[in-house]
Every structure is written in C-alpha cells, then in structure tokens.
Amino acid sequence: xxxxxxxxxxxxxxxxxxxxxxxxxxxxxxxxxxxxxxxxxxxxxxxxxxxxxxxxxxxxxxxxxxxxxxxxxxxxxxxxxxxxxxxxxxxxxxxxxxxxxxxxxxxxxxxxxxxxxxxxxxxxxxxxxxxxxxxxxxxxxxxxxxxxxxxxxxxxxxxxxxxxxxxxxxxxxxxxxxxxxxxxxxxxxxxxxxxxxxxxxxxxxxxxxxxxxxxxxxxxxxxxxxxxxxxxxxxxxxxxxxxxxxxxxxxxxxxxxxxxxxxxxxxxxxxxxxxxxxxxxxxxxxxxxxxxxxxxxxxxxxxxxxxxxxxxxxxxxxxxxxxxxxxxxxxxxxxxxxxxxxxxxxxxxxxxxxxxxxxxxxxxxxxxxxxxxxxxxxxxxxxxxxxxxxxxxxxxxxxxxxxxxxxxxxxxxxxxxxxxxxxxxxxxxxxxxxxxxxxxxxxxxxxxxxxxxxxxxxxxxxxxxxxxxxxxxxxxxxxxxxxxxxxxxxxxxxxxxxxxxxxxxxxxxxxxxxxxxxxx
Amino acid sequence: xxxxxxxxxxxxxxxxxxxxxxxxxxxxxxxxxxxxxxxxxxxxxxxxxxxxxxxxxxxxxxxxxxxxxxxxxxxxxxxxxxxxxxxxxxxxxxxxxxxxxxxxxxxxxxxxxxxxxxxxxxxxxxxxxxxxxxxxxxxxxxxxxxxxxxxxxxxxxxxxxxxxxxxxxxxxxxxxxxxxxxxxxxxxxxxxxxxxxxxxxxxxxxxxxxxxxxxxxxxxxxxxxxxxxxxxxxxxxxxxxxxxxxxxxxxxxxxxxxxxxxxxxxxxxxxxxxxxxxxxxxxxxxxxxxxxxxxxxxxxxxxxxxxxxxxxxxxxxxxx
Numbered sequence: 001x002x003x004x005x006x007x008x009x010x011x012x013x014x015x016x017x018x019x020x021x022x023x024x025x026x027x028x029x030x031x032x033x034x035x036x037x038x039x040x041x042x043x044x045x046x047x048x049x050x051x052x053x054x055x056x057x058x059x060x061x062x063x064x065x066x067x068x069x070x071x072x073x074x075x076x077x078x079x080x081x082x083x084x085x086x087x088x089x090x091x092x093x094x095x096x097x098x099x100x101x102x103x104x105x106x107x108x109x110x111x112x113x114x115x116x117x118x119x120x121x122x123x124x125x126x127x128x129x130x131x132x133x134x135x136x137x138x139x140x141x142x143x144x145x146x147x148x149x150x151x152x153x154x155x156x157x158x159x160x161x162x163x164x165x166x167x168x169x170x171x172x173x174x175x176x177x178x179x180x181x182x183x184x185x186x187x188x189x190x191x192x193x194x195x196x197x198x199x200x201x202x203x204x205x206x207x208x209x210x211x212x213x214x215x216x217x218x219x220x221x222x223x224x225x226x227x228x229x230x231x232x233x234x235x236x237x238x239x240x241x242x243x244x245x246x247x248x249x250x251x252x253x254x255x256x257x258x259x260x261x262x263x264x265x266x267x268x269x270x271x272x273x274x275x276x277x278x279x280x281x282x283x284x285x286x287x288x289x290x291x292x293x294x295x296x297x298x299x300x301x302x303x304x305x306x307x308x309x310x311x312x313x314x315x316x317x318x319x320x321x322x323x324x325x326x327x328x329x330x331x332x333x334x335x336x337x338x339x340x341x342x343x344x345x346x347x348x349x350x351x352x353x354x355x356x357x358x359x360x361x362x363x364x365x366x367x368x369x370x371x372x373x374x375x376x377x378x379x380x381x382x383x384x385x386x387x388x389x390x391x392x393x394x395x396x397x398x399x400x401x402x403x404x405x406x407x408x409x410x411x412x413x414x415x416x417x418x419x420x421x422x423x424x425x426x427x428x429x430x431x432x433x434x435x436x437x438x439x440x441x442x443x444x445x446x447x448x449x450x451x452x453x454x455x456x457x458x459x460x461x462x463x464x465x466x467x468x469x470x471x472x473x474x475x476x477x478x479x480x481x482x483x484x485x486x487x488x489x490x491x492x493x494x495x496x497x498x499x500x501x502x503x504x505x506x507x508x509x510x511x512x513x514x515x516x517x518x519x520x
Numbered sequence: 521x522x523x524x525x526x527x528x529x530x531x532x533x534x535x536x537x538x539x540x541x542x543x544x545x546x547x548x549x550x551x552x553x554x555x556x557x558x559x560x561x562x563x564x565x566x567x568x569x570x571x572x573x574x575x576x577x578x579x580x581x582x583x584x585x586x587x588x589x590x591x592x593x594x595x596x597x598x599x600x601x602x603x604x605x606x607x608x609x610x611x612x613x614x615x616x617x618x619x620x621x622x623x624x625x626x627x628x629x630x631x632x633x634x635x636x637x638x639x640x641x642x643x644x645x646x647x648x649x650x651x652x653x654x655x656x657x658x659x660x661x662x663x664x665x666x667x668x669x670x671x672x673x674x675x676x677x678x679x680x681x682x683x684x685x686x687x688x689x690x691x692x693x694x695x696x697x698x699x700x701x702x703x704x705x706x707x708x709x710x711x712x713x714x715x716x717x718x719x720x721x722x723x724x725x726x727x728x729x730x731x732x733x734x735x736x737x738x739x740x741x742x743x744x745x746x747x748x749x750x751x752x753x754x755x756x757x758x759x760x761x762x763x764x765x766x767x768x769x770x771x772x773x774x775x776x777x778x779x780x781x782x783x784x785x786x787x788x789x790x791x792x793x794x795x796x797x798x799x800x801x802x803x804x805x806x807x808x809x810x811x812x813x814x815x816x817x818x819x820x821x822x823x824x825x826x827x828x829x830x831x832x833x834x835x836x837x838x839x840x
Contacts, residue, residue, distance in 0.1 A: 317717060341719035349717060356717075358710035360777025369707050370718040373700040383698055425718065 346426025416447025599751020622734025709776025
C-alpha cells in the first residue's frame with residue numbers, strides 16, 4: 001500500500017482531525033450544534049446517538065456535502081474547509097454512506113478506480129490488466145476475498161462494503177467514515193468487516209464508525225462519542241466507560257407523557273389480530289404477538305431488526321415464509337394488499353413519496369382512490385360525485401387537512417398534511433386495524449403532536465393501531481405496548497407501566513440481557 | 521409566468537391552432553369556408569380517435585406503438601370479411617380482432633412485466649406480419665360500395681367521421697373522468713406502487729388500457745378503410761408518431777397521471793391543419809412527416825421547459 005504511514009512510527013495520540021464549535025442549521029432545526037470533536041491517527045472512533053442526533057449531518061460536513069454555518073475543521077493542525085466532496089477527498093477523507101456510491105454495472109476494479117483508471121502507454125485506452133492487478137493488490141492487503149472482475153450488481157452488501165473500503169484505500173485515505181456498515185449484514189459478514197476495520201487501524205488509518213449496535217462499538221472502538229439533539233454529549237475512552245453510561249448519554253431525558261393520555265384499561269381486552277410463529281425471509285424469525293381492539297401497539301427495532309418487513313408482510317406487500325395470522329379469531333391469508341384491505345386492515349407506508357402519494361393527482365383523488373370503485377354505481381361505471389365529496393369532507397374535517405381546495409395537487413401540501421391524507425385514505429375503508437410505518441417521518445413538530453393526538457382519538461374509538469418508529473419519544477409515549485425486535489427476534493416487551501426509555505434503547509441495540517430485559 | 525404555464529398545460533393547443541388558422545387564412549382565400557374547415561376536421565378524425573386511446577395509455581404511464589399495425593390488421597379483416605358476413609358483422613369482427621391484440625399487449629406488459637416500448641414495438645412487427653400474411657401480401661379491394669358511407673358520407677351536411685370522432689370523445693370523456701377505471705388509470709400512471717397498496721388490481725387496469733387503445737385503432741381503421749374501399753395490410757406507415765404527437769401536443773403529461781382529452785381532440789384537428797396547409801402550398805407528401813416530427817419535438821421541447829421552470833420555481837419556494 002503506497003503512502004499509508006507506518007503505524008509504528010506514529011504516536012497513537014497524534015491528532016488527525018478536530019472540529020471547533022461546528023454548527024450546521026437547516027430551516028427550523030439545528031442539526032449540528034457547536035460540536036467539538038476529534039479523531040486521532042490510527043484510532044477507531046465510534047459515533048453513536050439516536051435518530052436525529054446529528055451524526056449523519058456531521059459526517060456529511062466531513063464529506064463536503066454540507067458546508068457548516070459556523071466553526072472550524074482542523075486537519076494536521078491546519079484549518080481546512082470542504083466546499084465539495086472532491087475537496088474532502090483531496091484531504092484524504094472517505095465517507096462510506098449507507099447507500100453506496102458504486103456503479104452496479106461496472107466491475108469491482110472499475111469501481112475502485114472510477115474516474116482514475118490507469119491508462120495504456122498512449123494514454124487513451126484503459127489499461128484493464130494494470131487496473132485489475134492493482135485492484136487485486138489492494139484487496140489482498142486487506143485480505144478481502146473478492147474477484148476484481150465481478151460486477152458490483154452481482155456481489156453481496158458486505159462485499160460492496162469491501163469495494164467501498166478498497167476505493168477509499170486507493171485514494172490513500174487517512175480517515176474513513178463508515179455509516180452503519182453492519183446494519184444489514186449477517187453475523188459472519190460482520191466478523192469479516194470487523195477484521196478489515198481492525199486491519200485498517202493497524203495501518204494507521206483513522207476510522208469514524210457509526211453504529212446503532214453498542215456491542216460493536218465496544219468491541220471495535222478505542223473511543224466513543226455520543227451525540228444527542230445535534231450536540232456532543234461527551235467522548236469516552238472505551239476502556240473507561242460501560243454500556244449503561246453510554247445509553248444514559250444517548251437517551252438523556254425523554255419527557256414521559258408528552259403526548260396524549262394513555263388508552264383504555266388493559267383488562268378485558270378483545271384480541272383483533274393475532275400473529276403466530278411468523279417468519280419473513282431475511283427479516284424476522286418466529287414472531288408471535290396479539291393486537292387488541294382499541295390499542296396502540298408499537299413494534300420497535302433499529303435498521304436490520306426486521307420490523308419494517310414484518311409489517312409489510314402483514315399487509316401482503318412482501319410474502320411471508322411461514323406462520324399464521326388470525327383476524328377476529330379467524331385464520332386468514334394475506335397474500336397481497338387487496339386481501340388485507342378486504343379484511344379491514346389499513347396501511348400507511350414509510351415511503352410517502354415513492355409508495356404512498358399519487359403526485360400527479362389532486363388531494364381529493366389521492367384520498368378517495370382506495371374507495372372510488374365502491375363509490376360508483378354499477379361496479380365502477382359512474383362515480384357518484386356528491387358522495388365522493390361528502391366522504392372527502394368528512395375525512396378533511398376529522399383530520400383537519402389544510403389545503404387550498406380539494407383540487408389542489410397533493411405535492412404542494414406540507415409533509416404533515418400529506419401524511420394526514422394517507423392516513424385518511426385508509427380510514428375511508430372503515431378499517432379495524434391500521435398499520436403505520438414511521439407515521440411522523442419528515443414532519444414538523446406541531447404536525448407530529450397533532451397526528452399523535454389523532455391516532456389516540458382513533459384508538460379510543462376502537463381502532464387498533466400497530467406502528468413502528470425510529471423516534472424514541474414516539475415509542476416511549478404513544479403506544480400502549482411496545483414490542484422490541486432485535487435481529488429478527490423478539491427481544492423485549494414493554495407496557496405503558498414498565499416503559500423506560502433507557503431500557504427500550506438498550507433492547508433495540510441488543511443489550512436487553514440483565515436488568516434491561518423487562519417483561520419478556 | 522407560473523400562471524401562463526398552468527394555462528399552457530390546459531390550453532396550449534389553442535395557441536397552435538390559432539397560429540395555424542391565421543397562417544392558413546392569409547395563405548388561401550378558401551380556408552375560411554365551412555366546407556374546408558369541416559374537411560380538415562374530418563381528416564383529423566383518425567389521429568383524434570386513436571389519440572383518445574393513446575391518451576389513456578400515456579396517462580397510465582405507458583404508450584402503445586402497435587396502433588398502426590392493429591389498424592392494418594383490422595383493415596385486412598374488414599376487406600376479407602365484408603363479402604362473407606356482411607358489413608355490420610365484419611366491422612364487429614375486426615374490432616374484436618383489434619381489441620384482442622390490445623388485450624395481448626396488456627397481458628404481456630402486466631403479467632410478464634415487459635416494458636411497454638418493447639412489448640408494443642415487438643407486437644407491431646408481429647401484427648404487421650400477420651396482416652400481410654392474411655392479405656397474401658397485397659391490397660384487397662372492397663366491392664361493397666355502401667361501406668363507403670362511414671368514411672365519406674355526410675349527415676346533415678357534416679362528414680360522418682366527425683360524428684364518430686365526437687361520439688367516441690364523449691365515450692372516452694366518460695371513461696377518463698367519470699369512471700373508477702379512469703381514476704385508476706391516472707393513479708397507476710402517477711404512482712404504481714401506491715395504487716397497489718390501495719388494493720387496486722393494477723394488472724387489470726393495464727390490460728383494460730391496452731385493449732381500449734387497440735379498440736380505438738380498430739375504429740380508426742374502419743373509417744379509413746371505408747374511405748379508401750381497400751383493405752390495406754400496410755396501412756398508415758408512421759401513423760403512430762402522429763398519434764403520439766397529438767397526445768403530447770394536447771397536453772397529456774408524458775410522466776403519466778394527467779390526461780387532457782380535450783387537448784387530444786384539438787391536436788388531432790391541428791395536425792390535420794398542417795397537412796392541409798402543406799397540400800395548399802403544393803409541398804410533397806414527404807414534408808408531412810417532416811413537419812409532424814418537428815411539431816412533436818417542439819411540443820416536447822415546450823413541455824420540457826415547462827417542467828423545468830415549475831421545478832425551479834418550486835425550489836425557490838414560489839407557490840405553484
């Protein structure tokens with residue numbers, strides 16, 4: 001490996017990069033707030049925090065994607081400024097995002113050398129032989145078992161991760177930032193990535209390692225920094241801290257009962273939907289739970305826990321592997337969304353833009369699309385305008401959707417109002433159960449509280465809600481019960497009484513053993 | 521500017537028609553006569569007829585390149601069947617043949633998930649081959665003169681094709697704006713996955729769309745065949761481009777989800793005006809294709825500008 005400094009000759013405490021008072025604001029939110037952060041040469045520095053803590057923004061500042069409003073970045077003792085990803089690369093920083101920056105239709109070697117392909121003597125053609133052998137060299141130094149000629153489209157996520165790392169090395173990067181590299185990997189693949197990361201450290205490369213799984217941070221990192229609400233809570237030597245201290249730093253104070261009041265009493269509940277021994281390929285294994293009438297149930301879990309796929313499968317969006325669903329005591333088959341809708345199950349996607357909205361259409365048409373056939377005479381032949389308007393007005397007033405008129409195009413509504421339309425769409429079917437994925441993602445605080453109140457009101461009227469969220473306050477305060485999945489299995493269950501934000505976070509990141517294991 | 525662009529989406533075609541009319545009025549004293557105008561409209565009927573179907577396909581997020589081959593196939597069937605089973609049954613049979621091709625297109629697109637471009641282009645070649653085979657490679661003269669009444673006759677002084685054009689417009693207007701099927705078509709074109717999780721049978725919607733496009737092609741073929749009184753296995757080469765031009769020029773968004781049926785009707789008339797105008801200045805027929813191509817590109821260019829401007833305006837936070 002050319003130019004990678006020998007770790008032996010360097011002081012371990014040598015500082016590579018430091019920030020002073022780094023601040024980045026977006027309209028309405030301070031994403032990174034006066035952060036002093038430092039990375040030493042040849043260390044693995046774990047960066048942890050809840051969703052929205054500011055980790056992603058911070059690394060995007062390092063990657064030259066965002067330009068900070070205030071503060072300094074100091075590298076090798078000199079102040080630097082990155083106004084483009086290119087400049088960040090020039091300073092030998094490589095960021096490996098969760099969505100990789102690879103071209104699927106090119107080979108491993110071509111991806112590693114993209115834009116800098118070795119040329120033949122005449123300088124016109126790509127010297128494939130030299131490119132492939134150099135790529136193989138880099139992969140070999142890190143002991144990555146990869147064929148340089150494979151197409152990226154054909155290799156696994158873990159292998160793509162390796163290609164990204166090799167690409168970073170080919171740039172002679174001194175700082176590699178990895179954003180949740182193991183979230184979707186299997187145990188074995190995680191081991192391999194760990195080896196590679198340790199190998200990198202031994203070569204004097206510094207690594208910022210973002211992960212939701214605390215055990216990984218503790219196994220891998222030399223130091224750990226916790227962020228919360230855009231601020232740095234603190235940095236600790238791994239040897240001098242423990243998991244519960246880190247969790248406490250991550251969670252801070254979550255105000256309990258910030259949302260609407262708890263639902264009905266837990267006694268004499270009538271089961272509505274029962275899931276038994278349910279498995280979804282590559283997602284969840286042997287999950288059982290019951291959703292009661294009029295309750296709000298949360299399924300919590302970080303990326304890779306399988307909760308999203310579990311709920312998608314429950315609505316027939318993706319197939320199940322095995323297991324049974326009972327609805328109102330009857331065994332049912334849900335193979336596609338239509339089956340679920342017929343039973344009286346509603347579904348609101350987490351991907352509002354790509355899987356929820358009909359962007360070219362009006363608010364009215366977006367809302368009524370689900371019942372337009374039932375709203376017409378003669379099996380869809382003649383839409384009953386008056387009835388359509390009446391139903392629309394009913395939902396609009398219940399959910400207080402703000403718009404200039406029913407004919408306004410949906411894309412010009414605010415995120416909160418768009419979400420209300422999607423929820424309203426399911427309510428039009430008079431559903432008995434409502435599945436919500438990330439009900440308040442990308443919605444401002446006021447609209448969030450409004451949607452929470454609305455969900456509680458609906459539950460009080462007998463609607464059963466099952467939701468998942470990656471926002472802690474939402475999980476702590478909204479549901480009557482919360483089931484935590486970790487790596488596809490049930491890890492813990494909390495009721496409103498036993499709910500504890502620290503224990504919840506602990507369970508989500510795989511620390512549910514010991515006293516954190518509440519009510520399993 | 522925004523207001524102008526919004527108006528353009530709805531009424532842009534009027535600008536074209538007006539410009540064309542002014543040009544023709546100056547170019548020839550004959551233009552401003554009832555007879556001429558009616559003829560122009562009647563000649564615009566095929567493009568409009570198939571344009572209705574194409575509008576539906578484009579609204580659903582696809583398109584159909586097989587229309588001209590379907591027209592040829594229907595034409596051949598008409599010519600062969602009229603002497604055997606009589607005019608009404610022959611028309612019915614050829615419409616059924618045409619529609620079945622559409623159903624096949626729809627099945628391939630929805631069930632086999634082949635994209636509409638490849639499906640309908642491939643189908644177009646196959647059907648053209650079938651038409652030539654059935655016709656034995658030559659044109660078939662129709663001897664039953666009374667068949668001509670559909671394409672060349674007049675009722676109350678107005679050419680019959682105009683009645684067909686208007687009647688089908690009403691039917692399609694109803695389908696697009698008044699049925700749940702029409703709503704589903706627009707929704708599929710707007711966001712297919714969202715429609716799926718709303719429980720809509722997306723495959724059935726697509727099959728219906730392509731069946732209807734082929735049906736309009738069949739109807740256009742009946743009118744056209746009746747005018748020529750010949751079954752033509754290679755009818756209307758390049759006509760698909762005219763139909764696409766009419767649809768896009770009419771203001772139906774290529775990105776799907778929004779139909780403009782009025783626009784399609786008027787654009788059909790406009791394209792007919794171009795043909796008439798070119799005839800008038802004695803230009804060869806080749807120039808017709810050239811000019812239709814140019815108009816299509818102009819329409820797409822303006823559409824591109826419009827979308828870009830709206831996007832920029834939105835990025836700047838201007839309310840649209």
